[in-house]
Amino acid sequence: MNAKQLIARRVAREIQPGSLVNLGIGLPTMVAQYVPAEDDVFFQSENGIIGSGGLPDGMENPSLSDAGGGMIGALPGAAAFDSAFSFGLIRGGHLDMTVLGGLQVDSQGRLANWIIPGERVPGMGGAMDLVTNARKVIVAMIHTAKGQAKIVDKLKLPMTSDRRVDLIVTELAVIKPSEQGLILKEVAPGVEVAQVQDLTEANLILADPVTTMALE
Amino acid sequence: MIGGFMGVGTPEQLIDELVRQNKGDLTLIANDTARPGIGIGKLIDARLVKRVTASHIGTNPETQRQMIAGELEVELVPQGTLAEQIRCGGFGLGGVLTPTAVGTLAAEGKRSLEIDGKQFLLELPLKADFALIKAQQCDYYGNLQYRLTAQNFNPVMAMAAATVFVEAEELVPVGCIAPDDVHTPGTLVDYIVKTEVVA
Numbered sequence: 235m236n237a238k239q240l241i242a243r244r245v246a247r248e249i250q251p252g253s254l255v256n257l258g259i260g261l262p263t264m265v266a267q268y269v270p271a272e273d274d275v276f277f278q279s280e281n282g283i284i285g286s287g288g289l290p291d292g293m294e295n296p297s298l299s300d301a302g303g304g305m306i307g308a309l310p311g312a313a314a315f316d317s318a319f320s321f322g323l324i325r326g327g328h329l330d331m332t333v334l335g336g337l338q339v340d341s342q343g344r345l346a347n348w349i350i351p352g353e354r355v356p357g358m359g360g361a362m363d364l365v366t367n368a369r370k371v372i373v374a375m376i377h378t379a380k381g382q383a384k385i386v387d388k389l390k391l392p393m394t395s396d397r398r399v400d401l402i403v404t405e406l407a408v409i410k411p412s413e414q415g416l417i418l419k420e421v422a423p424g425v426e427v428a429q430v431q432d433l434t435e436a437n438l439i440l441a442d443p444v445t446t447m448a449l450e
Numbered sequence: 451m452i453g454g455f456m457g458v459g460t461p462e463q464l465i466d467e468l469v470r471q472n473k474g475d476l477t478l479i480a481n482d483t484a485r486p487g488i489g490i491g492k493l494i495d496a497r498l499v500k501r502v503t504a505s506h507i508g509t510n511p512e513t514q515r516q517m518i519a520g521e522l523e524v525e526l527v528p529q530g531t532l533a534e535q536i537r538c539g540g541f542g543l544g545g546v547l548t549p550t551a552v553g554t555l556a557a558e559g560k561r562s563l564e565i566d567g568k569q570f571l572l573e574l575p576l577k578a579d580f581a582l583i584k585a586q587q588c589d590y591y592g593n594l595q596y597r598l599t600a601q602n603f604n605p606v607m608a609m610a611a612a613t614v615f616v617e618a619e620e621l622v623p624v625g626c627i628a629p630d631d632v633h634t635p636g637t638l639v640d641y642i643v644k645t646e647v648v649a
Contacts, residue, residue, distance in 0.1 A: 280529065281455040282599045296458065297586065297600035303456030303484075303509065308598070316601045316633075317455075317481070318537050321530030325548065349555070355517065355526075356508025359482075363530035363550045396553035 237376060237405035240422060243268045243449045245333055245374050245403050249275055253330035254323075256280060256364060259302040262333040262374050278329060280360040282320045285312025301360065324360070325367045332368035334361060336375040336402075338384050338391050341436040343398035343411025345373055346391035358394065365395040377404035383435035385409065385416065406430050408447060415439050420447040451479045451536065451576075451607040453583040456509060457489035459600030461584040461617035463645055465489060469496045478502040479536070479576055481529060481603055483510040497521070503576070505529035528556060531573050533606060538575035540609025545574045581611030585634070588618030589625070592639030593632045601633070608634045615641045 235243070238261050246268035249255055256278045257263050266287070269275050278284045279300045286300060288307035300306045308314075323329055338346040345365055348358040365371050378384055385402065402409040407430045408420035418438040421430055423446055431438050454460025468476075469492050476499045483504060484491040493499050494513050501523040507513040516522035527535070534546045547570035551557050561572040583604040586597035594616060596604055608614050621644045 279599065281458070282601050295598065297597040299456065299458045299599055301455075303458065314598045314601060316596075316605045317529070317533040317603050318606050321533050325530055325550065354508075355514060355524075357482075357504065357506040357526040358528050358551075358556065359506035359508075360529040362528040362554065362556065366550045366552070392555045394554065395551075 238264060240405050240449065241374050241376075241403050244408065244447055245372055247448065248370075248372060248401065249273070249331065251275065254278055254284065254328065256324070256329055256332040256368065258332070258334040258361070258364075259300075260335050262335060263300070263302075265333055265374070278320070278323065279306070280317075280320050280324065280364070282316060283308060283312060283314050284323075285309045321360070321363055324363050327367065327369060329364075329368045331370040331372065332364040333372045333374050334364060336373040336384065337379075338386050338389050339373055339399065339402055339411070340385075340389045341387050341415050343416070344389060344396060345371075345394045345399050346389050347394050349392050351392065361394050365399065366397050370401075371397070371399040372401045372403060373399050374403050377406045377430075378433050383433060386435040387437075406433065409438065410441075417441050418444055420445050422447045423449075451578040451581040451603075451611055452490055453480075453581070453602060453604035453607050454484070454489055455481050455599065455602040457484040457491070459584050459596070459602050459604055460484065460489035461582050461615070461643075462489060464582045464615055464617050464643060465492050468493060468498065472496070472498070474498045475500050478504075479532075479578055480504055481532065482506040483513040485509050486512050494522070501525075503527060503532070505532050526556065532576075533603065535573050535576040536603065536606045536610045538573075539577040540606055543575060545572050547571065548573055576610065578607075578611040579613065581607040581614045583607055583614065583616050585616050585618045587620045587622055587627055588616055588639070588642055588644075589622050589627055589636065590642075591624050592616065592636030592642055593624075593627050594618070594634040594636070594639065595627050595631055596633050605634050608638045613640050614638055615643065617643045617645055619645050
């Protein structure tokens with residue numbers, strides 16, 4: 235199991251049966267593989283569908299893609315709609331959870347994931363709407379970037395939303411942002427608490443106890 | 451305004467015609483600029499756009515290159531906000547209040563209001579001279595039916611422009627699309643072009 239698979243498996247455990255979930259592009263998309271089909275989880279893609287799932291396997295439909303523009307399948311019971319409606323679902327509190335990647339998260343639990351000024355300007359796409367308005371926001375990301383901490387004291391990159399995210403899942407740890415600060419709740423199998431703190435710029439408050447990440 | 455999401459639901463052949471006629475100096479409103487050689491990306495490749503309002507340009511390195519070189523002005527807007535601004539333009543509303551982007555860079559220069567203790571941004575309507583949209587089916591009155599995620603921004607754009615061009619995969623006789631299945635009523639559509647099947 236590589237780092238991304240570990241993160242995806244741990245995030246999958248947060249998803250409630252029957253809930254409506256939006257997965258971001260990249261690593262978050264992998265989460266769907268680890269959600270049991272019998273849980274009847276509905277995946278939303280902000281370009282206009284609930285009930286995406288399965289790979290089209292030679293049955294690609296040019297009118298059916300995910301938010302990254304990749305060809306997808308739709309499951310029986312899927313529903314399609316336009317962008318205004320899709321973001322009505324998101325802003326209106328109808329979306330139970332979103333899982334997004336991150337560039338940085340700070341000690342207040344604020345996420346930056348849409349721009350690196352002067353370097354990379356992809357744009358926010360649906361991220362600001364999702365982070366501000368989804369009922370639960372999980373950041374799924376590799377713990378560091380080129381040896382630099384991504385969980386920082388104060389954001390150095392422009393924030394995506396002033397909303398505090400609900401959970402950060404990395405290949406090393408599960409961290410819960412709170413009013414008091416970042417609470418280290420779980421470490422990955424074989425990882426020490428001190429190791430996590432070393433690779434984290436922000437101060438971590440230790441949960442009592444810090445448990446080992448469960449992946450099954 | 452041009453419909454589509456990363457090229458899905460974009461009127462590809464209308465764009466080809468804009469490129470052929472070299473219609474330049476365009477101010478564009480669209481969700482994204484797709485990729486080089488695809489959909490709206492063709493307008494960027496041909497340097498026909500001087501200003502774009504979009505939610506995402508990350509998949510098109512040429513858009514980013516022109517922006518950094520100062521050849522193309524880019525305004526980035528959250529996707530849900532963009533959809534609502536266009537909806538406001540087409541539905542006769544003076545604006546919409548959204549909690550999205552409060553306190554971020556995207557809020558700069560915008561008015562904010564507190565309602566029931568919560569902060570909102572006032573987002574103003576967007577309108578256009580032309581909307582270029584894509585539908586699956588179109589009858590001779592211009593009644594439209596979209597398909598799956600190719601719907602995206604097309605229905606709101608059909609309401610928000612003075613002149614609406616539709617490119618449709620299938621052109622069908624009046625009556626073939628049942629009233630309940632019409633997504634955009636034909637009275638909104640000014641010109642119909644059927645997608646040419648390229649052999």
